Amino acid sequence: MKVTFPHMGYMYVSLKGMLEYLGIDVVVPPPCSKRTLNLGVKHSPEFACLPLKLNIGNFIEARELGADTIMMAGGCGPCRFGYYAYVENEILKDLKIDYNLVVMEPPEKHIGELLGRIRKITGNRPWLQVIKALRFGFLKAKAVDEIENLSYQIRPRELVKGTTDRALEKSIDLVNEAATPTALTRALAQAKEVMAAVPADRGRPALKVALIGEIYTLLEPYSNVNIERHLGYLGVEVERAMMLSQWINDHLFMGVVRNLPSSDRFKKVASPYLNHFVGGHGEETVGSAVWYAQQGFAGAIQVLPFTCMPEIVAQSILPKVSENTGMPIMTLIMDEHSGEAGLITRLEAFIDLLQRKHEQKEALTS
Amino acid sequence: MKGYLGIDVGSVSTNIVFMDEDTHVLESLYLRTNGQPVVTVQRGLKQMRSQLPANTLVKGVGTTGSGRQLTGIVAGADAIKNEITAHAVAASHLVPGVQTVLEIGGQDSKIIILRDGVVADFAMNTVCAAGTGSFLDQQASRLNIAIEEFGDLALKGNAPVRIAGRCAVFAESDMIHKQQMGFNLEDILAGLCEALVRNYLNNVGKGKEILGPVVFQGGVAANVGMRKAFERALGIEVQIPKYFNVMGAVGAALLAKEAVSRGVPTRFKGFSVADREYKAGSFECDGCPNLCEVIEMAESGQVIARWGDRCGKWATALAAREAAI
Structure with a gap:
């Protein structure tokens, strides 16, 4: 058995660490590249979002390196991502690429459900060792x-x-x-x-900008055209609303690890604007905008893949958040385009806006 | 005479203005970029040199537009700024107190909201090019009318035809249908202007508070039909500044003035840039499967800039020098 998984930023470090700790063979797909995207676009439905297309590309490239089993997260709720593992597997079957599919769906009630699914990959290895491996992956x-x-x-x-x-x-x-x-x-x-x-x-002051929005486009730099890097070059300190360890703890471990920031802090403050689940992380996105405004951030940038429904719901609410909190928010939609010039222009203009606003505030208070 | 140069290198046009120390625009040029930004800028500078008195001293240069980095390196710019900031600066300089800037250029359209002279919000068209100058251009040539006459003809339409404006492809097929049904040309053109304005306000201007004074600029502002359609849709008077088609360059010159006012000497390499030899070359980097197309710019045989690589391997090799620019 050779296990592979889709890329999502540096997630491979954690998954590879966990599986190899158990002595399982791992094939890390080559980093997302133009080739990955081309393969994905060619074989995916046109209306699917960018993450699905890159996933397909990852799996085809991993097969070339000998992988035979896919380990992938699933989900429930109105976001299409819940079905992606199955849809992707069907697409691969049509291409005569047969994989064993193991879907790590978040447990509905108890962490035990997750452990049951993990068994499919870990076989008869003792639970203690599996738990140690999970812990190791989490630490990574x-x-x-x-x-x-x-x-x-x-x-x-x-x-x-x-x-x-x-x-x-x-x-x-x-x-x-x-x-x-x-x-x-x-x-x-x-x-x-x-x-x-x-x-x-290190002492140089920098504007603080939060990156909020959909998890895949936040975490995978290929899909967001290296937005973190470009903001850094513009002299901006970034904070990403979604970090991998936080997501694992919130969604897979059901919050068993204490003293780690959780997306609950966003949900709590989302309520004046949106007080129920709209699929994906729509609710968290609205909440994170409010939360970062309360923390005194200069601005926030929402990133989402084109056609992402939960984030579109959030996008339509964000202007109100911006109006009430006074924190500017910009939305960037990611799709197949790889040209960076358009992105840089928008980032630059947004940062200029924040900078001028900041200077005005300084002038008023001094 | 002393003054500042502003250069705006866009996808369709390249504009250059010369502004004196009291920020009066003395000369302005509007050239087609034709996909050759460097050659066009060189040609423009040559023309500018011949129009200005021999004793002219350039105190600062600013560049903007999608070719701003490239031009900034070639000419030696003091300010390299995105077009949103440049347009906002120019509009609030020429129309003090402006609160809304509508800008429609060749390939993009944007809206800029200003409050107290500072940009408060902006938006650019993202996935749709309907309503930009090149679409109007294309429709004019399909109907066999000169783009200059488009606006006047549209004004003559007194019963504008309803045209689907959400997508350039829909708009075109809808126009053809209406044409075949026998509507007259003036009413179709007026309808097209209304459809484009509707699309602009829904797509680019969505959720924005549009308050007067409103300024309409960019190449499409020359079209009086579009101006009228905006006024009808907004119910406010729409002003068109004198230099509406070179506003980016005006903004760049103003930003250059601001940059050198801090006492730094200009980096302008002089009008002789027009006579130097610039050569752009490219190669495919095979360091990873991205196979990035890396572009190199050489000035008189020496590489002065590289870009196009996703990882920054080639661009940052020259980073120390770039930081100086």
């Missing part, structure tokens, strides 16, 4: 998140453009290579040193 996700968060602070303040990106890549590799929890602790410490060594003007 946490380590990656920690490094990513560091990069958000350093990039806008780096002295030579591009050094943070290189340090980030190196740090992620260090975490990725760690095979045991002890090695991971060491790797994380080392990775932090690598990040700390980036020459930067």
